[in-house]
Amino acid sequence: MKTLQLGQFSIDTVVETAGPFAPVDFVLPGVDLARLEQHSDWLMPRFLNAQRQLMMSFHSFVLRTPRHNILIDTCVGNDKERPLRQGWHRQQSNYLQSLAILGLKPEDIDFVCCTHLHADHVGWNTQLREGQWVPTFPNARYVFSDTEYKHWETEHRQALAQGRPTPNHGSFGDSVLPVVDAGQALMVEGGHDFEAGVQLEPAHGHTPGSCVLHARSAGEHAVFTGDIMHTPVQLIDLSWSSRFCHDPVQAQQVRQTLAEQLTDTSSWMMAAHFPDPVAGRIVSHAQGLRWSCDHS
Numbered sequence: 001m002k003t004l005q006l007g008q009f010s011i012d013t014v015v016e017t018a019g020p021f022a023p024v025d026f027v028l029p030g031v032d033l034a035r036l037e038q039h040s041d042w043l044m045p046r047f048l049n050a051q052r053q054l055m056m057s058f059h060s061f062v063l064r065t066p067r068h069n070i071l072i073d074t075c076v077g078n079d080k081e082r083p084l085r086q087g088w089h090r091q092q093s094n095y096l097q098s099l100a101i102l103g104l105k106p107e108d109i110d111f112v113c114c115t116h117l118h119a120d121h122v123g124w125n126t127q128l129r130e131g132q133w134v135p136t137f138p139n140a141r142y143v144f145s146d147t148e149y150k151h152w153e154t155e156h157r158q159a160l161a162q163g164r165p166t167p168n169h170g171s172f173g174d175s176v177l178p179v180v181d182a183g184q185a186l187m188v189e190g191g192h193d194f195e196a197g198v199q200l201e202p203a204h205g206h207t208p209g210s211c212v213l214h215a216r217s218a219g220e221h222a223v224f225t226g227d228i229m230h231t232p233v234q235l236i237d238l239s240w241s242s243r244f245c246h247d248p249v250q251a252q253q254v255r256q257t258l259a260e261q262l263t264d265t266s267s268w269m270m271a272a273h274f275p276d277p278v279a280g281r282i283v284s285h286a287q288g289l290r291w292s293c294d295h296s
Helices: 033-037 095-101 146-162 168-181 248-262
Strands: 004-006 009-023 053-064 069-072 111-113 126-129 132-135 141-145 185-188 192-195 198-202 211-217 220-226 268-271 281-285 288-292
Touching: 004 220, 009 095, 009 211, 126 168, 132 168, 141 146, 141 198, 146 168, 146 185, 220 248, 248 281, 268 281
Parallel strands: 069 111, 111 141, 141 185, 220 268
Antiparallel strands: 004 009, 009 053, 053 069, 126 132, 192 198, 198 211, 211 220, 281 288
């Protein structure tokens, strides 16, 4: 994605990996494959390949305001032990080099905002140094939903006590707790204002404390939606929640509300896994809702 100018703000992406991820009916267990054929003119090949695999991207957003550099979600990370997901296991990506291309060093990040605490949204919170996980962004405050944090802390502690694998591929232990131990975590309840025009808003459902981030400047608006939608395929039927949703019914309700708010408006939607060019808008069509990528 080319830099998106949003009033006095700018938005860029830092892509970790992109390409075919998994069969659509694996990610969306309730999907009607026959209905996808009716939408092949706009779904394929950008969002769905010939093998019916979802085309997905794992990326962070960098929101730059006159006051702050805000990194939104931090992908999978390098060197993480993820044996149950081969593509993530001990990954070696050029994430920090991609950040440098944008003219940013880890020290330049003021806030890290995690929309939720799944493994592919917290990985670069930390990096491995001399055998220890330490915060990647030494000057940043890491903003976590208090509801989200408490849920996964409880799950993590119970798993340890019972001698079973910890949740989210162990990412709470290697990508969240080290940030808290370093004193860089900022736990927020409900909404949170980073500065004028940048606001975190609860959007519970995909996870118990998932959030979206709104950016508004000079009459322009963008919303960073995390995993409210994993793929534009979900616009065909907003009831199709992913297999990764903690509460599929509540996730559907949040997705429907979001679509009602954004459809046929000038607001940009910035989803965590939509493929390039990422920035787009929800538009109405004779066959229902569609995704319009008119920024490239």
